[in-house]
Amino acid sequence: MIPITHFIALDDDEIEESFIAASGPGGQNVNKVATAVQLRFNARQSPNLPEDVRMRLMEQAGQRLTRDGVIVITARSFRTQERNRADALQRLKDMIKQAAHRQAIRRPTRPTKASNRRRLEGKSHRAGIKAMRGSKPSTD
Secondary structure, X not given: OEEOOOOOEEOHHHEEEEEEOOOOOOOOHXXXXXXXXXXXXXXXXXXXXXXXXXXXXXXXXXXXXXXXXXXXXXXXXXXXXXXXXXXXXHHHHHHHHHHHOOOOOOOOOOOOHHHHHHHHHHHHHHHHHHHHOOOOOOOO
């Protein structure tokens, strides 16, 4: 089991990993060892995700989501398979945690009478100051 939150944990068999050749640092080792990790997680078929979390996760996955509902994460930042595996898994965990957090609904409020009054008083005060800057008094 892979713990995500207090209420969500994934089975190990829900995640598929495949190793591919990576570009970048590694010298001659790059040509010999497949260090990049491609992690696949079927979000649509996962029995451990609540429906609301599943919908938010699939929406937030964007281009990483295939038509079949599989999230594909590729990690190739590090020179070793182990660190790339940990990076890909951590990125998946972060995505699920973010999807598990429900956005608070904003309830629109109206300004109070006192705040309206203060705003209008401030405006009239500034208007008075600016009116005094106008033309010079006539000296006739």
